[in-house]
Amino acid sequence: MNADPTGTRSPHLDLGNLIAGAAGQPIDDRAREHLAGCEHCQREANRWNLVADGVRGLAAAAAETAQPGRPRRTRRRVLAGPWRRVMLVAGSAAAALALLVGLGEVTGYVHVHLSGPGTGTALTAVTGCSQIQLADGTLEQVNGSSLVIKAASGQPVTVTTTATTFVSMSGPLLGDITDGASVMVRGSTSGGTIEAAIVTVGQPFSAVNPPGFVPVQGTVSDASTAGFTLVTSSGTRIPVTTSGSTLVVIPHASLGQLQAGATIFAVGHAGPDGTLSARAVAAVLQLRSGLLHIGISMKVKDCSPRSIEEALGAISTAPVSGG
Amino acid sequence: MNDPHQGVGAPTFTASHDPARDDAGLLRRIGQGDEDAMAAFYRAHGRVVFAQVLLVVGERVLAEEIVQDTMLAVWRGAGSFRGESSVRSWVIAIARRQTRDRLRGQRLRVVDDAFLADQPGSDPGPEVMALDRAELAEVRGAIRELASAHREVLGLAFGSGLSLPEVAGVLEIPVGTVKSRLTAARTALSRILDKKGQNR
Numbered sequence: 469m470n471a472d473p474t475g476t477r478s479p480h481l482d483l484g485n486l487i488a489g490a491a492g493q494p495i496d497d498r499a500r501e502h503l504a505g506c507e508h509c510q511r512e513a514n515r516w517n518l519v520a521d522g523v524r525g526l527a528a529a530a531a532e533t534a535q536p537g538r539p540r541r542t543r544r545r546v547l548a549g550p551w552r553r554v555m556l557v558a559g560s561a562a563a564a565l566a567l568l569v570g571l572g573e574v575t576g577y578v579h580v581h582l583s584g585p586g587t588g589t590a591l592t593a594v595t596g597c598s599q600i601q602l603a604d605g606t607l608e609q610v611n612g613s614s615l616v617i618k619a620a621s622g623q624p625v626t627v628t629t630t631a632t633t634f635v636s637m638s639g640p641l642l643g644d645i646t647d648g649a650s651v652m653v654r655g656s657t658s659g660g661t662i663e664a665a666i667v668t669v670g671q672p673f674s675a676v677n678p679p680g681f682v683p684v685q686g687t688v689s690d691a692s693t694a695g696f697t698l699v700t701s702s703g704t705r706i707p708v709t710t711s712g713s714t715l716v717v718i719p720h721a722s723l724g725q726l727q728a729g730a731t732i733f734a735v736g737h738a739g740p741d742g743t744l745s746a747r748a749v750a751a752v753l754q755l756r757s758g759l760l761h762i763g764i765s766m767k768v769k770d771c772s773p774r775s776i777e778e779a780l781g782a783i784s785t786a787p788v789s790g791g
Numbered sequence: 792m793n794d795p796h797q798g799v800g801a802p803t804f805t806a807s808h809d810p811a812r813d814d815a816g817l818l819r820r821i822g823q824g825d826e827d828a829m830a831a832f833y834r835a836h837g838r839v840v841f842a843q844v845l846l847v848v849g850e851r852v853l854a855e856e857i858v859q860d861t862m863l864a865v866w867r868g869a870g871s872f873r874g875e876s877s878v879r880s881w882v883i884a885i886a887r888r889q890t891r892d893r894l895r896g897q898r899l900r901v902v903d904d905a906f907l908a909d910q911p912g913s914d915p916g917p918e919v920m921a922l923d924r925a926e927l928a929e930v931r932g933a934i935r936e937l938a939s940a941h942r943e944v945l946g947l948a949f950g951s952g953l954s955l956p957e958v959a960g961v962l963e964i965p966v967g968t969v970k971s972r973l974t975a976a977r978t979a980l981s982r983i984l985d986k987k988g989q990n991r
Contacts, residue, residue, distance in 0.1 A: 483970045483973075483974065484955055484966075484970065487948060487955060487970065487973060488954070488955065490949060491948055491949050491952075491954075493954060511923070514923075515922050515923065515977070516977070518922065518925065518927065518930055519922075519930065519934075519945065519949065519976075519977055519980060520948075520949035521927055521930070522927060522930035522931045522933075522934050523846070523934060523945045523946055523948075523949040523950045524949060524950055525927065525931050526842070526846060526931050526934060526935070526950070527839075527842035527843070527846065527946065527950040528842075529931075
């Protein structure tokens with residue numbers, strides 16, 4: 469896979485793939501498959517990931533406190549005319565956006581912060597898009613195209629959906645891993661077997677991409693309660709083990725699949741009667757409210773559907789990717 | 792299953808840079824004197840440029856000045872963008888030239904690291920093992936102690952969203968040299984971590 473300077477061919481991934489992987493850039497399927505089964509390359513990938521995480525952490529720390537639009541010159545210089553106005557406008561915008569930056573801010577804008585007990589407020593603002601609100605609570609029931617959730621305060625909130633509302637579901641849903649299903653597996657590898665941390669069922673979801681795992685895509689075969697065989701596009705068969713701690717993410721779920729008791733995060737437009745017209749809904753079974761009360765602040769880049777879906781997708785993998 | 796190198800505390804999630812943003816269109820508008828476009832450009836790239844410059848120069852006030860000078864150069868030279876590279880790599884290249892001009896006389900430490908490229912050892916040495924043992928906070932601290940040329944290439948590769956060919960374009964060196972410089976940077980980082988580990 470790697471032509472080294474001596475002209476011999478190394479069986480391991482070349483540096484370009486390792487660096488691209490650490491940089492969050494795509495690597496080809498062949499390299500991905502190799503990585504899934506090669507402990508040597510996984511160790512190398514982890515080292516590069518650590519270096520990359522360090523760089524991104526420094527960048528985020530720099531940017532979080534940066535107000536580069538505010539001139540603090542050590543030498544005299546007068547900016548005049550249009551440029552001065554531009555810098556003032558840009559500086560104000562930069563200051564306003566400074567808090568939207570999270571780890572890896574250089575490539576991202578979606579930022580979800582889970583913390584201690586919630587405030588009990590039924591609807592909370594989403595930073596980055598003043599038009600939308602977030603509702604979170606426990607799913608009480610599904611009435612057709614509407615959900616009734618109970619906020620931490622005990623207040624019921626009706627969440628309405630339409631055909632275009634993005635609905636995702638996550639949790640210990642091993643039963644949804646069935647033969648023939650297209651899946652993306654993320655986990656650690658030992659002896660050629662993947663111990664699955666996250667299994668995404670169905671259409672891959674770009675937002676479900678926590679660092680530290682090697683993603684491998686394929687089709688499920690021989691599904692059982694203990695795991696399955698992942699068949700990649702090249703026909704490679706990789707044993708995958710699952711357990712109660714394996715998180716299954718279904719990025720495109722239906723309302724009918726949602727289970728009462730699930731923790732629901734919904735974002736959308738607040739109605740005058742306290743309802744929420746949802747643009748996206750995430751049912752997070754691994755955060756059942758009876759076990760864990762959480763508060764959440766969500767920051768998005770903008771009001772685009774993609775930005776909002778990515779934020780909800782990030783919530784879906786909360787405990788695994790959150791450490 | 793748990794990644795010991797993940798940050799502790801509140802989880803943070805990020806998504807990719809918006810590919811739909813029309814950077815080239817912004818530059819065209821900037822070239823026509825559109826101040827709103829300049830502000831949008833600043834929002835889109837200012838923080839990344841600032842983080843990269845700060846990583847190299849290590850001084851916040853100076854980094855802010857360089858970013859301002861960079862944006863001024865963008866304002867004045869937007870019309871010269873020919874689309875031969877990504878806008879991100881173009882503006883970072885401008886920032887790099889601004890940085891170099893400011894640091895003229897403080898020549899970046901040159902590292903003869905080509906030999907290290909693409910030749911990972913089959914057995915990890917003690918320095919690599921120091922990296923295996925390191926915590927993320929230690930790595931961040933060690934990165935600050937690297938030579939500026941190493942900080943620069945690490946920042947471009949992992950903090951700027953640039954591909955390896957784009958990094959090579961910014962640095963005006965071949966892709967192979969980028970790889971060797973990254974390898975040398977990691978080796979230097981491992982040495983710092985190893986030394987710190989021995990001193991603990």
